[in-house]
Amino acid sequence: MDALTALTTRVSPAALDAPGPSGDALQKILEAAVAAPDHGRMRPWRFILIEGMAREKFGTMLAEALTRREPTAPAGKLEAERKKALRAPLIVIVAASVQSNAKVPEVEQLVAVGAAAQNMLVAAYALGFGGFWRTGAIAYDPAMKRALGLAETDAIIGFLYLGTIKTPGQPRQNDTASVTRRWRG
Numbered sequence: 001m002d003a004l005t006a007l008t009t010r011v012s013p014a015a016l017d018a019p020g021p022s023g024d025a026l027q028k029i030l031e032a033a034v035a036a037p038d039h040g041r042m043r044p045w046r047f048i049l050i051e052g053m054a055r056e057k058f059g060t061m062l063a064e065a066l067t068r069r070e071p072t073a074p075a076g077k078l079e080a081e082r083k084k085a086l087r088a089p090l091i092v093i094v095a096a097s098v099q100s101n102a103k104v105p106e107v108e109q110l111v112a113v114g115a116a117a118q119n120m121l122v123a124a125y126a127l128g129f130g131g132f133w134r135t136g137a138i139a140y141d142p143a144m145k146r147a148l149g150l151a152e153t154d155a156i157i158g159f160l161y162l163g164t165i166k167t168p169g170q171p172r173q174n175d176t177a178s179v180t181r182r183w184r185g
């Protein structure tokens with residue numbers, strides 16, 4: 001698929017299935033990620049891959065995080081939270097390791113990692129896979145960061161769920177006119 005088609009037709013699939021990207025495809029997706037614009041070449045991105053049985057453990061962590069937020073959450077809600085980890089064969093946690101830098105403010109490092117995440121989604125799509133980006137309260141949970149081996153100062157930019165498209169997402173109108181204007185001074 002050519003780059004423009006991938007960029008303009010990618011949407012989040014409604015459901016994913018196995019197999020997920022692996023081997024060469026996964027390597028290409030990671031290389032696309034680290035090709036994102038990066039002020040100062042600081043390489044602020046970190047990627048944590050969760051596959052196979054590790055997803056079950058991640059699901060347990062999701063349920064535990066929900067219990068911390070909602071101690072009286074009913075069993076059904078906890079089970080639904082646990083199952084979120086099984087929505088895709090591969091979860092890529094995209095994190096930012098933000099460093100203090102006189103020329104590159106924190107926001108620019110976070111945006112660079114966001115660009116890396118988008119590159120991953122588009123690269124996965126161009127290779128015939130689907131993916132969707134999630135955050136939610138768990139992205140900001142210090143215990144979750146610790147369990148993933150991240151520092152408290154690291155930021156989780158997204159959980160990317162990647163796999164084979166089982167149910168495609170809704171195509172959308174890419175409206176540019178309402179959000180674009182020319183400035184002429």
Ligand SMILES: Cc1cc2nc3c(=O)[nH]c(=O)nc-3n(C[C@H](O)[C@H](O)[C@H](O)COP(=O)(O)O)c2cc1C
Binds near residue numbers: 011169
């Ligand atoms: C930083 C970021 C975090 C997001 N977190 C969530 C989320 O937690 N839950 C959700 O339903 N969508 C989330 N989204 C939006 C979806 O990934 C998706 O972009 C949106 O549903 C629009 O669908 P599309 O990708 O088909 O355009 C997030 C998007 C971004 C950029």
